[in-house]
Amino acid sequence: MNALARLGMVSETPSENQTIAAEPAKDYFVERDGQKFAGMHLLIDLWGATNLDSPELIDETLCAGAVEAGATILHSHFHHFTPNGGVSGVVVLAESHISIHTWPERNFAALDVFMCGCCDPYKVIPFLQAAFAPTSIQLDEQRRGLVV
Amino acid sequence: MNALARLGMVSETPSENQTIAAEPAKDYFVERDGQKFAGMHLLIDLWGATNLDSPELIDETLCAGAVEAGATILHSHFHHFTPNGGVSGVVVLAESHISIHTWPERNFAALDVFMCGCCDPYKVIPFLQAAFAPTSIQLDEQRRGLVV
Numbered sequence: 001m002n003a004l005a006r007l008g009m010v011s012e013t014p015s016e017n018q019t020i021a022a023e024p025a026k027d028y029f030v031e032r033d034g035q036k037f038a039g040m041h042l043l044i045d046l047w048g049a050t051n052l053d054s055p056e057l058i059d060e061t062l063c064a065g066a067v068e069a070g071a072t073i074l075h076s077h078f079h080h081f082t083p084n085g086g087v088s089g090v091v092v093l094a095e096s097h098i099s100i101h102t103w104p105e106r107n108f109a110a111l112d113v114f115m116c117g118c119c120d121p122y123k124v125i126p127f128l129q130a131a132f133a134p135t136s137i138q139l140d141e142q143r144r145g146l147v148v
Numbered sequence: 149m150n151a152l153a154r155l156g157m158v159s160e161t162p163s164e165n166q167t168i169a170a171e172p173a174k175d176y177f178v179e180r181d182g183q184k185f186a187g188m189h190l191l192i193d194l195w196g197a198t199n200l201d202s203p204e205l206i207d208e209t210l211c212a213g214a215v216e217a218g219a220t221i222l223h224s225h226f227h228h229f230t231p232n233g234g235v236s237g238v239v240v241l242a243e244s245h246i247s248i249h250t251w252p253e254r255n256f257a258a259l260d261v262f263m264c265g266c267c268d269p270y271k272v273i274p275f276l277q278a279a280f281a282p283t284s285i286q287l288d289e290q291r292r293g294l295v296v
Contacts, residue, residue: 028232028251038251038258041191045293075225077240084176088245090238092225096249097238101262103176103186103293110186110292112260114249142288144258145193145251 029145030117038145039096039116046109046128048135052102053085061131062091062098065124071095071115095119109134114144177293178265186293187244187264194257194276196283200250201233209279210239210246213272219243219263243267257282262292 029036051057055078066073071093078089090099096114103109109132113121128134177184199205203226214221219241226237238247244262251257257280261269276282 028234029254038254038256039249041258041260043189043290043292074227074236077223077225079222079240086176088222088240088242090240090245090247092227092236092238094236096236096258097247099238099245099247099262101187101244101264106177106186106293108186108293110189110244110262112189112262114247114258114260116249140290142191144191145254145256 028116029147035143036147037143039114039143040121041096041112041114041142041144042121042124043140043142044111044113044125044128045138046111046132046134046136047107047138049102049107049109049132051132052104052107052109053080053087055080055087055089057131058087058089058100058102059091061127062089062100062124065113065127066091066093066098068127069113069115069121069123070117070119093119098124176264177295183291184295185291187262187291188269189244189260189262189290189292190269190272191288191290192259192261192273192276193286194259194280194282194284195255195286197250197255197257197280199280200252200255200257201228201235203228203235203237205279206235206237206248206250207239209275210248210272213261213275214239214241214246216275217261217263217269217271218265218267241267246272 029038059078075092080087085104086102088101095116098113100111113124115121207226223240228235233252234250236249243264246261248259261272263269
């Protein structure tokens with residue numbers, strides 16, 4: 001977690017009479033399947049996709065997917081290119097980000113979904129399928145900041 | 149190119165007497181080393197890095213790197229987390245994006261540099277070295293939207 005979740009972890013207020021021991025430094029890396037790492041990064045290529053020229057639909061879709069994945073949205077920005085209608089943009093999350101770049105003339109979109117903490121980036125994928133109806137998806141998973 | 153470069157490609161004004169043939173649809177994918185693809189995506193992990201708690205320095209560094217790489221900046225946004233000082237943010241480019249997430253308590257930062265068109269994402273790396281002095285860098289290159 002590198003975000004609001006982090007804030008959550010330090011928001012506890014001790015009672016007046018409680019003795020506070022010197023705490024060890026917090027560690028925001030996660031552990032899963034015996035590995036310790038900073039976060040999960042999915043690179044997602046959509047082919048044969050539609051609705052890639054609508055910044056409103058893209059914004060809505062990525063934000064809904066982020067919330068379903070358990071993330072907290074801090075900021076979003078989408079740019080609509082003319083005359084081809086491609087869209088580039090990003091949702092900055094408390095737990096990292098989602099980005100998208102679309103090439104409507106090729107029915108292609110490149111996304112990346114990077115999430116730390118207990119979020120599940122895979123939960124974004126059904127939202128992409130529902131909004132853009134790709135005929136195929138290429139997916140690559142990277143564990144960023146893997147401690148070896 | 150999915151951006152301003154794209155605009156540049158359609159800005160030519162024909163002379164008055166010129167006959168304009170029906171143009172084939174523009175293709176914004178790039179060709180390099182015999183491959184055709186949408187853009188180059190670098191995943192960069194910095195270890196043993198410093199200055200990871202300064203949104204101002206990070207903003208300055210990523211924007212300077214983007215310009216050196218030949219990109220055009222459309223938007224940038226950086227969030228500074230407390231109490232740990234981590235920074236999350238993104239520079240949206242006409243040619244895609246640069247993102248960063250930092251864990252100062254581990255001297256670790258995860259970046260991604262995605263660039264289309266004739267930009268060279270590798271030109272961002274010396275700016276990262278100068279600003280954050282990492283003791284090691286892990287680099288992964290992905291060609292997004294590879295046409296097979």
